[in-house]
Amino acid sequence: MRAGAVAGPVVVAVAVALCGCGLRALPSGPAGGDARPGPPEQARSDRGTGVRGRVVGVRGEPGGHCLLEARAASAWAPPVPDRAVISDAEGRYFWALPEATYTIAARCGADRGRVEGVEVVRGRVAGADIVVR
Secondary structure, X not given: OOHHHHHHHHHHHHHHHHHOOOOOOOOEOOOOOEOOOOOHHHHHHHOOOEEEEEEEEOOOOEOOOXXXXXXXXXXXXXXXXXXXXXXXXXXXXXXXXXXXXEEXXXXXXXXXXXXXXXXXXXXXXXXXXXXXX
């Protein structure tokens, strides 16, 4: 083995040791990106905490594929994790939201509806059906 072949890696190892820095691997998510979990409180609150409901028209027909948005009633509420969710073909939705009181609004084309005072409590799923007109 040549002396030059060993000198390169040794010089790099010594330089890393002297500068006090090192390389570390980041955990990889399913798509190869960073999988950095949020705070433990957030991870716990996402399990079984949120709002479940259905979007329906005035005659009871399902509001399929409607855009739902949440707005917290208090400025001190934690941020809404997702900007919006979409109801399924039958108008059903579930939204994992942090503990707060919300107004949930739905838009289905030109039809709109909302429900106010939806109270989300940690560890519980609130119900909020929305009629769009």
